[in-house]
Amino acid sequence: MAPTPTFALPPTFLALERPAADATKHIYGVPFDLGTSNRAGARFGPTAIRMASRMLCDGHHPGNWVDPLVLAVADAGDFTIALGDLTESLRLIEEQARSVPHLIALGGDHSITLPILRAVAARHGPVGLLHFDAHVDTWPDSIGQRYGHGSPFYHAINEGLIEPKRMVQIGIRSPMQREVYEWTRSRGVTIVPALSVHEEGVAAAAERARAVLGSGPVYLSFDIDALDPAFAPGTGTPEVGGLASWQAQAILRRLAGLAFIGMDVVEVAPPYDVAEITALAAATVVWEYLALSADGAG
Amino acid sequence: MAPTPTFALPPTFLALERPAADATKHIYGVPFDLGTSNRAGARFGPTAIRMASRMLCDGHHPGNWVDPLVLAVADAGDFTIALGDLTESLRLIEEQARSVPHLIALGGDHSITLPILRAVAARHGPVGLLHFDAHVDTWPDSIGQRYGHGSPFYHAINEGLIEPKRMVQIGIRSPMQREVYEWTRSRGVTIVPALSVHEEGVAAAAERARAVLGSGPVYLSFDIDALDPAFAPGTGTPEVGGLASWQAQAILRRLAGLAFIGMDVVEVAPPYDVAEITALAAATVVWEYLALSADGAG
Amino acid sequence: MAPTPTFALPPTFLALERPAADATKHIYGVPFDLGTSNRAGARFGPTAIRMASRMLCDGHHPGNWVDPLVLAVADAGDFTIALGDLTESLRLIEEQARSVPHLIALGGDHSITLPILRAVAARHGPVGLLHFDAHVDTWPDSIGQRYGHGSPFYHAINEGLIEPKRMVQIGIRSPMQREVYEWTRSRGVTIVPALSVHEEGVAAAAERARAVLGSGPVYLSFDIDALDPAFAPGTGTPEVGGLASWQAQAILRRLAGLAFIGMDVVEVAPPYDVAEITALAAATVVWEYLALSADGAG
Amino acid sequence: MAPTPTFALPPTFLALERPAADATKHIYGVPFDLGTSNRAGARFGPTAIRMASRMLCDGHHPGNWVDPLVLAVADAGDFTIALGDLTESLRLIEEQARSVPHLIALGGDHSITLPILRAVAARHGPVGLLHFDAHVDTWPDSIGQRYGHGSPFYHAINEGLIEPKRMVQIGIRSPMQREVYEWTRSRGVTIVPALSVHEEGVAAAAERARAVLGSGPVYLSFDIDALDPAFAPGTGTPEVGGLASWQAQAILRRLAGLAFIGMDVVEVAPPYDVAEITALAAATVVWEYLALSADGAG
């Protein structure tokens, strides 16, 4: 029988067909964007990331020659959310995340990370956080929204879900109130602005991240707007001056051996994407994570 | 001084600069789309409609030679809404609409019409409704949302805001549960499917509308998806087989003399638009309404 | 549990999850476009049509109040094709089609119809053909391609797969060699140009179709370029002056009771589409067919 | 040798390779849009129309079975224009047009028609005008521009280049100052609004045109915004409610036998086009004209 071309593969992540029961890591989509403050569309993120991921499904990872398909990972579908109801949706996301030992979430906007971290902390206790983003996302509220996409880490810190001293933010560059910045720093969070990555290099950024994250459990939250709009136009609140996708890859590959216990990639808004490049960037982040996990303690 | 080209006009509806205090009709944007069940983006509708409307601001209406600019209408800006909170937003919309004697609302998704009708009914009592749409919007709830964009007229009828026997729906064609259709008909609503307009003509449709609407106060709610996706691609829940924009114009022009007391145009989702054609269609509907009002009792 | 919003439904046709074994009609994608003579992209047609179809999955058909979901139809995935090899792909398509009693094919370019008709004729003998298209597709070869997308019906007639006297072509309008036109007519095929539909109306077109197709088995082949580029920009060889989507619907609904035994919708090229309107038009054609089949002998 | 696929044909109109010296009719591009009052881009019109026209180059016209390629027509390239200088450009266009016996001009914005008519009148005396447009284009000036794209026929009438009593405008629907309308009518011009075409039909419109144009020489000026934005989004000053492309075709085909002595198609603005549909519509207008000319006195 003829092999299947990319464009006809199953629309799952990496065209995975492994039953959920056979996996130790589970990919779920979280089609939700009510936490967004400007451009919507991340509700279509999971589908777009899966579609684009099929371009990556054939072959080993050229960094460490892992075949992501042989890892015990399954694409288990989407989480249920409540249309038009942010509070109930966050509750549903937490509830569903609680039953997943190692969750890889395809967002959705960044508000989904708070309920996921609640579930993660219930299993692992407070965790370290590797956070790629243009924004610190530690606003007490965002334009009146207490649990919107600008606030997940404000609450996660206050709720004790993450250890702020084991939290590093890479790619930061948006305008922000100085008080928000100072509060974040005062909790012990390490901030690596995008400009530091550009001027001091990826090795220095990775080294700082490794030093901060240490050997405890680490959760990766990757907001696609950490990348520059040139590399990720399909997002809701872009900021210029961001990372190139290779920089994100180069940092991640240097973090092999960390004890990753879950991840999300968020804020992919397909209506604003071009030729699927943002979705492909997000899919590649997950692919890098899978290769990393094969090396690490996860 | 050189006259101002279209592309440099003020970004208000028809480039209007009349102070709100000098007007008897007021245009407000309602940048809100949390009631949407599929594609979002109508939050950007008011801006897009205003921008496109500037192509219409110079000259008389060729149907009845009214100059819409001389009518006592002002663009008074946007209603305040509550980011991410449907319930509070609908409350705010109603509150603000209550103080506007003759409101022309630029949506926003169709969920905004319920609070507007509450305000309208508070002023006028139950009104007649001229409703252009692909969908009946009388679902008791839409995908779990009680006050989402599929339900405004279910509640409006139940709350006594409109007289269902003075309600006509033009352009209907979506799949729907037979019970929803029967409930709507059983209240006395007149349904003119899109296919009837195509096959029986615009004069027949207008005649039915005029017969139903009578001489009492009439509110116009124009969901842009009444138009075919060819004419209005920039919307959230398109349905093929819809009206051509000329058909909508031809029906509206035949309804001069009705006692219009307010209107909305909703569901323009600019991220899905092409060359501004959907926004221009929506702006044209308002322009037709202004010309109509000049003729009528409004 | 909260119901699932449109954007999170399974990416099957109408979000169908019925096992193939429980169905009497089967939907298959045919992701193939090597038969195209100009713009490619129909290889992505099946995915796009399925995605768009989810907007139609909730409710009865407003024409005859059938619920397409209760029909015994399943989405059984894609046919295997051979990348880059037209001959082998057509062979594979025929082979797979032979085992499907009632096939609903989502193309793919129009070259896929020949192998499908070979399979259909093997089961039913020569059939009647209801053919919507801008082109007659009876070229002996198209730009050197003997089995390209311009020739399926030349071969189907010559191979005795269809009864040309029970074949009607609706929407025809492209430039064509007069010899091709004369040959087609000389076989007994009835041609209803797009302009006839526009000027004489849908009832007349449907009547001619019904007269030609009679009571024997009928296969429907719907090339999306039968529609005007305004309604279906996402296609490979558009021609202006085409049908509005409502005209296609109005003709199809008048053909209830025919003995439909299979169908395809072809030539949807998503890279050229806008806001999914072409994919939605194609999905709607299949939805109309399902409703029709519920009425008819199929 | 293999025949050449559409996408590899020469980028001339209908892929014509006839030397200019062998032709009696000449196609020239006029890449000029300084007369535009809103969206620019018509400078790219000639290229886009030529590219799209290649989809029409193979076969007879299905209306009268003419092969446009056998007519003595050549694509002779572009007229020279002066970058950034409207006055000099119009002078250059006139100068070049004077040496072309039968000009088919691919615009460019509508300001190019005035210098072309000056050249036409120099050869033929005052001519009849068949004018498709959303706008009357008889403004004394447009937003301060005396010779902009809103004024060609004001000047053409005043300069005696056309016989206003032998001038018919089809598709008119934009807002306009009543004085402009009255002036135009008072000169004797026949105006057929778009709504008349929709409601009274193409046959009536064609009949009025034929009656007005009579047997003298006729120039065709086709502004692509005569078509509805659904059919022609790629233009600078769209107006909703316009013609379907089939309506334009149906009217033109009824005008066989008129003494056409030249034409232009203008206002195609490719940056706003979708899937080349506007360019294809414009190319089709020229193709219809060529078929017409074969029948007529031209």
Place this chain on the structure above:
Amino acid sequence: MAPTPTFALPPTFLALERPAADATKHIYGVPFDLGTSNRAGARFGPTAIRMASRMLCDGHHPGNWVDPLVLAVADAGDFTIALGDLTESLRLIEEQARSVPHLIALGGDHSITLPILRAVAARHGPVGLLHFDAHVDTWPDSIGQRYGHGSPFYHAINEGLIEPKRMVQIGIRSPMQREVYEWTRSRGVTIVPALSVHEEGVAAAAERARAVLGSGPVYLSFDIDALDPAFAPGTGTPEVGGLASWQAQAILRRLAGLAFIGMDVVEVAPPYDVAEITALAAATVVWEYLALSADGAG
């Protein structure tokens, strides 16, 4: 009252509502692109830059913790231009610029900088010029246009508006006649090609700029095509190999303390933009300038 979401903010730069009379720096749009030699569209630049700027309006600048909103800056609307008339438009721009003490101009194409510099020099005498661009813009004429967008600095130098020895051009990379390059260098202008920035780094480029610009008054002219097309696709004459947006930011931030007396950002052509990324880049340049000005002598 609920705070206003980004998408509903006033469409002014940074949503500014300060009256012009209360400001010492004034932002004006210059909706003009008749100086363009290839793709038009910069006439829509001011609107697009303002819209995108609203994403930046909330918070301090993370480089120096300035709040751009507290600076005495106002968005004072658009300059009047003369449609279709380059000469008169440049005259109008100069006239209006003369009355603005500290102008921040949102272009428009680069031809607008010459009249602005005439006004600047009238106030300050010859100034230093910090010029980001892919092109030197010192052509004596561009494709026949003496005052087109390729020539502003040729004239500015010849007219003594700028001190060429205090002029630095960063990002240069287009093809150019060697004579143009030599002439520019021979006047004393410092050219920093894009490739130098890439290979020698942003610190070296900033150092050269600072050395050249010295302590006198400095005008910033930022042609968005200094950025690579990946970062700024929405422009008229793109050149590959350009700056990343972070590089422009890193250079600008190193120039705090210079005596900036005005600026422009030009050549944003929204019809070619993607997801507003070019407009956002331009808005960010102005935001950087405002933060810089707070530090400096301006």
Place this chain on the structure above:
Amino acid sequence: MAPTPTFALPPTFLALERPAADATKHIYGVPFDLGTSNRAGARFGPTAIRMASRMLCDGHHPGNWVDPLVLAVADAGDFTIALGDLTESLRLIEEQARSVPHLIALGGDHSITLPILRAVAARHGPVGLLHFDAHVDTWPDSIGQRYGHGSPFYHAINEGLIEPKRMVQIGIRSPMQREVYEWTRSRGVTIVPALSVHEEGVAAAAERARAVLGSGPVYLSFDIDALDPAFAPGTGTPEVGGLASWQAQAILRRLAGLAFIGMDVVEVAPPYDVAEITALAAATVVWEYLALSADGAG
């Protein structure tokens, strides 16, 4: 006479009008994409590259002040290919390439390089290969296609057309089977991953290339997906983490003096491009090559 603006230049590469007979280097388009495994569209590459190249046609190259127009190069049109037939098309390409002494091919997908190398080797014997790509393209077959776009160099090595020890691949980063990588390395091919270019710099990459390529004849094959999707979205099989266009330029400029004997640029898929940036990048690669050739032995 006024000079011709960019947008009106002849649609040949750099608007060249030199007769083929007067040239020693010949540019041919190869409008062919049947070798593609995912997104099609490279059949439109030659046209798009030519159109975009016109932005580069005026002036000297700012690296070495060569005027590419004075080189003895001609744009000789397109190669004939056989629609829908990969085998015959590759045969035709080889046959035509054999008669071109120094070929510059505008692709088309990467499958075209094998027949070109057959022709090159027939003239020069086995050559060195400078290969920019995201993929090694040494798969024995790609998704069942023996001569698809993933395999040209597998066959070229096996057929002895290139000297693998004089072959360098720059930009490599896709997933690939470890066996494919090992096979490639085992033949002696030098692989410079994209990440090496990013982390070790362009000088190191160029040095390795120069060392490998030596003084013998060198063919350049530039797959546009060597660039990151941010810089080249318009391609069929993008991979994130790729080169910036300036990096490709910086490497190429360091390779002056090599004995280039031909080149191709492939995999430009215009349907996925944005504002022509991918086409412009491809045109720029050829422009760099022409400047290089002027310096070198070619």
